[in-house]
Amino acid sequence: MSVVVAMTGASGNMGQAVVREVMTLSFVRLRLLFLDEKRERRLKRKWQKRYRDRVEIRFGNVKDLDDCRWLVDGADYVVNMAAVIPPLADRRPDLARDANVTGVRNLVTAIEELPVQPKLIHISTVAIYGNRNYLHPWGRVGDPLLPSVYDEYGMGKLIGERIVLDSKVDTWAVLRQTGMLYEKLLMSNISDGLMFHTPFNVPIEWVTDRDSGVLIANILKADHERGAEEFWKNVYNIGGGAAYRTTGYETFDMGFAMIGGGTERFMRPNWHATRNFHCMWFSDSDVLERRFPFQSGSMADFWSEIKRKNRYFSLAKLLPPSWITALVFKRLLTDENAPYRWVKQGLEGRINAFFGSKDEWAAIGERWEDFPVWCKGGVDGHDYRSELEPAYADRCALSHGYDDKKPNGEIDLSDLKSAAAFRGGECKAASFDKGDLYTAVGWRCAEGHDFQSSPFTVLKAGHWCPHCVREGRWNFDLLAKKNPFYAQVWYDSHRQDENAVYWFDEDHAPRYEVTP
Numbered sequence: 001m002s003v004v005v006a007m008t009g010a011s012g013n014m015g016q017a018v019v020r021e022v023m024t025l026s027f028v029r030l031r032l033l034f035l036d037e038k039r040e041r042r043l044k045r046k047w048q049k050r051y052r053d054r055v056e057i058r059f060g061n062v063k064d065l066d067d068c069r070w071l072v073d074g075a076d077y078v079v080n081m082a083a084v085i086p087p088l089a090d091r092r093p094d095l096a097r098d099a100n101v102t103g104v105r106n107l108v109t110a111i112e113e114l115p116v117q118p119k120l121i122h123i124s125t126v127a128i129y130g131n132r133n134y135l136h137p138w139g140r141v142g143d144p145l146l147p148s149v150y151d152e153y154g155m156g157k158l159i160g161e162r163i164v165l166d167s168k169v170d171t172w173a174v175l176r177q178t179g180m181l182y183e184k185l186l187m188s189n190i191s192d193g194l195m196f197h198t199p200f201n202v203p204i205e206w207v208t209d210r211d212s213g214v215l216i217a218n219i220l221k222a223d224h225e226r227g228a229e230e231f232w233k234n235v236y237n238i239g240g241g242a243a244y245r246t247t248g249y250e251t252f253d254m255g256f257a258m259i260g261g262g263t264e265r266f267m268r269p270n271w272h273a274t275r276n277f278h279c280m281w282f283s284d285s286d287v288l289e290r291r292f293p294f295q296s297g298s299m300a301d302f303w304s305e306i307k308r309k310n311r312y313f314s315l316a317k318l319l320p321p322s323w324i325t326a327l328v329f330k331r332l333l334t335d336e337n338a339p340y341r342w343v344k345q346g347l348e349g350r351i352n353a354f355f356g357s358k359d360e361w362a363a364i365g366e367r368w369e370d371f372p373v374w375c376k377g378g379v380d381g382h383d384y385r386s387e388l389e390p391a392y393a394d395r396c397a398l399s400h401g402y403d404d405k406k407p408n409g410e411i412d413l414s415d416l417k418s419a420a421a422f423r424g425g426e427c428k429a430a431s432f433d434k435g436d437l438y439t440a441v442g443w444r445c446a447e448g449h450d451f452q453s454s455p456f457t458v459l460k461a462g463h464w465c466p467h468c469v470r471e472g473r474w475n476f477d478l479l480a481k482k483n484p485f486y487a488q489v490w491y492d493s494h495r496q497d498e499n500a501v502y503w504f505d506e507d508h509a510p511r512y513e514v515t516p
């Protein structure tokens with residue numbers, strides 16, 4: 001008996017890897033929604049030739065509800081990978097909203113309308129966690145969600161994920177994808193100022209596109225063959241595990257080794273943001289690995305493979321490093337997405353968001369001798385190697401405001417009230433059936449907004465007030481003052497006396513205002 005797997009975003013980097021792996025399952029028939037664009041038209045011809053009647057492809061857009069209805073009707077599974085990611089999301093916020101928010105709402109609506117619903121796997125992102133650095137390098141599902149200032153992608157994905165969590169879809173799972181390694185990573189990164197948003201001293205756990213594809217295939221296989229009941233109605237982090245845990249500095253160092261250099265040979269400390277970035281090491285990426293083994297290889301394996309496939313990279317070694325710096329990186333510094341350009345232009349909102357202030361940027365300087373590099377043991381009081389050990393994860397685990405070791409079935413009203421109080425608000429429910437995590441209850445935030453959400457969305461997934469955290473505006477400086485749940489990580493990279501609200505105006509110009 002064949003199984004219809006409907007997918008959005010199948011033409012993307014993750015999507016193509018997922019299609020490759022899922023099509024090794026002989027029981028699968030694919031149904032895909034493609035944008036009517038050149039790249040997709042070419043891929044459509046290629047896949048129809050390769051997979052013949054096992055694949056059905058239609059041109060359309062998730063922003064149109066009728067296209068979503070066509071996609072999900074009669075499907076057994078829906079895998080939503082549609083996303084507009086940075087740098088495109090930074091340049092075209094309208095497209096980002098269509099894919100990351102409206103598209104999710106349409107898919108959910110189309111599924112809810114059906115008498116027999118497909119199961120929904122929604123791909124979310126590590127970007128929704130926001131600010132992390134060496135003070136809390138480890139994180140897990142349930143941690144606070146503080147998307148980075150001016151990151152339309154992170155904010156849109158947060159809202160999209162919440163639509164799934166509080167939907168009437170019977171069977172869903174949310175997978176938060178981490179930074180993904182794929183063949184064209186190096187080349188696509190040296191074409192935009194975006195790479196300078198990654199601070200040198202941030203923790204990153206990568207995963208490869210291949211392993212991500214294997215994971216999705218293994219989930220579908222396990223659920224089809226034996227029913228993976230315990231998997232559904234939950235949120236997970238996708239990460240490559242120990243062999244892929246590293247930092248921003250080391251990532252650049254390994255990538256630039258391909259072209260005969262390294263972080264310090266090609267770059268300067270003050271080119272990169274020092275905060276407002278989102279990666280972390282996952283203390284819970286082993287949850288999916290134990291159930292659906294998918295992790296393979298290591299960072300080193302990934303880069304050797306890239307080197308093997310791109311032998312011409314080694315030609316760059318013939319050039320003096322100063323030439324590469326001049327030809328590639330100095331040019332990128334003037335890109336409109338580059339923090340260095342913002343400093344030169346005096347874009348205060350951007351400078352404050354990514355550095356704290358112009359003075360803090362000026363204090364970084366150009367010399368590596370003066371810049372503390374965490375992974376080289378240069379940050380006082382931080383032994384990078386021992387912090388990388390999973391045993392350290394428990395020591396820096398964030399509180400979720402209630403006893404999160406309790407089995408779900410044991411969670412009672414006192415846990416809801418305790419979690420709400422830790423967020424500076426209250427749970428309005430007068431009664432609660434112990435363990436009933438998926439029925440919405442009433443909450444009030446510290447700002448006095450009332451909202452309905454399931455206990456799962458709040459306690460287990462880390463979401464809070466949808467009126468405070470919304471598209472196009474970032475006011476965590478103010479929210480963290482009354483919300484200890486946010487404060488425990490926000491002040492790792494922000495001063496207590498910062499009082500900025502950041503937003504985009506109608507022309508998508510970055511604005512900010514300091515409130516008294």
Ligand SMILES: [Zn+2]
Nearest residue numbers: 445449465468
């Ligand atoms: Zn609120």
